[in-house]
Amino acid sequence: MLKFTDEHEWLKIEGDIATVGITAHAAEQLGDLVFVELPESGTALDKGATAATVESVKAASDVYCPLDGEIVESNQAIVDDPALVNSDPQGAGWFFKLKLSDPSSVNALLDEAAYKELIA
Amino acid sequence: MNADSPLKQTPLHALHVSLSARMVPFAGYDMPVQYPTGVMKEHLHTRSAVGLFDVSHMGQVILRPKSGRIEDAALALEKLVPVDVLGLAEGRQRYALFTDNDGHILDDLMVANRGDHLFLVVNASCKEADFAHLQKHLGDTCELTLLDDRALIALQGPRAESVLAELWADIATMRFMDVAEAALHDVPCIISRSGYTGEDGFEISIPAASAEDVTRRILEHPDVMPIGLGARDSLRLEAGLCLYGNDIDTTTTPVEAGLEWAMQKARRAGGAREGGFPGAHAILGQFAEGAGRRRVGLKPEGKAPVRGGAPLFADAEGKVPVGTVTSGGFGPSADHPVAMGYVDKAHTANGTKLFAEVRGKYLPITVSALPFVTPTYKR
Incomplete structure (x- = not known):
């Protein structure tokens, strides 16, 4: 199941684990990324807390945790090569995996059609 | 800057929009921060080929001596800048600073000797204040004009000379900080060999009515790519050049900023025209003792x-x-x-x-x- 937030994140839901990244639209708006900082595994985060930081040539931006949960894995590949987020934002450019505190909380997120409408 | 006032547009605004630039407010203007190419590639292209920048938001000021003697305009301007303007030869340009009575920096600018007048280029965010400052202190000796009918573009990078040489063969005779007048595509332009990227390059003042046409034709050259403010900032930062409002402002002095090179001997202690600019006591003191x-x-x-x-x-x-x-x-x-x-x-x-x-x-x-x-x- 693929879900989205109005903060331009995508979540691929498998059971109680959500793989989280930023949308192609967000990656394009940010421009060429040169630095990514990710949360460590085991970090418990509330919805809306700063989970990651991305920096383009020009500016730094925060990536927020989309739902309450615990970080179970971070994508070292985008730390080593931040350009992956620009080239494949909804694939190899994923940010982290989040073990959801409440798997039913995904129901409140946007589906793909609603997200597309948001950025249209 | 009043955030509510409508954004101004440069004569190249329609061109930026047609090139799908991402436009942002900057110093009261709606300016391109990047084109679809992106900041990274725009930056690298400028260092390897040629980048074209719209800097029409900057202030272009004519300072014409009422006496008809350029020396009078030079000496008048020297009352506001710690720079040797009198020694600036015709067809030459140099970097200057407006200082306040405490020796802090009101703006940085370029000054060119154009024979019968001085031509100044000042920062967009300061241009009204600079013009008022000039009018107040130089209005009795000089006729001042803030040009609103000219665009300004910068062509920067290792192939800038060869691109312009196709339009004006004599471009190669210009040295860094030379200023000349030439027709590009039959449009009379003022060209200086200078810039804000650390690269060789040129800044070209073009009559607003012809600016889009001339710029489009330069952009047709395969070596030339339009560059937004994003890459302009990363280029000048790598080149160690100050951005007014960030690195120099009304809390910093020329000595603190490491801009002693901009103050020629004539204006320093023991020079022919020592001091005589706002904040001279503080600035010359820092010169002697360090900041x-x-x-x-x-x-x-x-x-x-x-x-x-x-x-x-x-x-x-x-x-x-x-x-x-x-x-x-x-x-x-x-x-x-x-x-x-x-x-x-x-x-x-x-x-x-x-x-x-x-x-x-x-x-x-x-x-x-x-x-x-x-x-x-x-x-």
Whole structure:
């Protein structure tokens, strides 16, 4: 199941684990990324807390945790090569995996059609 | 700047929009921050070929001596800048600073001797204040005009000369900081060999009515790519050049900013026209004794960019503050983060290890010589 937030994140839901990244639209708006900082595994985060930081040539931006949960894995590949987020934002450019505190909380997120409408 | 006032447009606004630029408010203008190419490639293209920048938001000012003698305009302007204007030969340009009575910097600018008048280019965000300042102090001796009918573009990069040589063969005879008049595509333009990227290049003042046409035709050249404000900032930062409002402002002096080179001998202690500019006492005092702090280059040791505003410390625990970063980001040509800022004089030696506070962490950062890239000016 693929879900989205109005903060331009995508979540691929498998059971109680959500793989989280930023949308192609967000990656394009940010421009060429040169630095990514990710949360460590085991970090418990509330919805809306700063989970990651991305920096383009020009500016730094925060990536927020989309739902309450615990970080179970971070994508070292985008730390080593931040350009992956620009080239494949909804694939190899994923940010982290989040073990959801409440798997039913995904129901409140946007589906793909609603997200597309948001950025249209 | 009043945030509610409508944004102004340069004569090239429609061109930017047609090139799908991302437009942002800057100094009261709706300006291109980047084109679809993106900041990284725009930056690298400027260093390897030619970048074309719209800098029409900057103020272009004509200063014409009422007496008809250019020396009178030069001496009048010298009352406001710690710079040798009288010694500036016809067809030459130099960097200057408006200072206030405390020796702080009101703006930085370029001054050209155009034979019967001086031609000034000042920052967009300061142009109204600069013009009022000039009018107040020079209005009795000079006729002043803030041009609103001319665009200004910059053509920067190693192939800028060859691109312009196809339009005007004599371009190759110009040296760094020369100013000349020439017709490009039959449009009379004022061309200076200067810029804000650390590259060889030119700034071209074009009558507004012809600006889009001339610019479009230059952009047709395969070596030339339009470049937005994003790459303009990373290029000037790598080149170690100050951005007014970030690295120099009304809290910094020319000596603190390391801009002593902009003050020629004639205006220094013992010079033919020593002092005689606002804040001369403070500035010449700092010249003799040094300033308590100084602008330095800073190289973050890690991959994280350190941005303007980040506090600097001598220790990794953030207990001993020694200064502040004023500009910082990623340098695409340097291929690492780059920054500059002010540090207390005891910590200004190249190689000094400091720590910058970024998101609650103290990241190692090293005082480094500016610029981060070697300039390629044609002197």
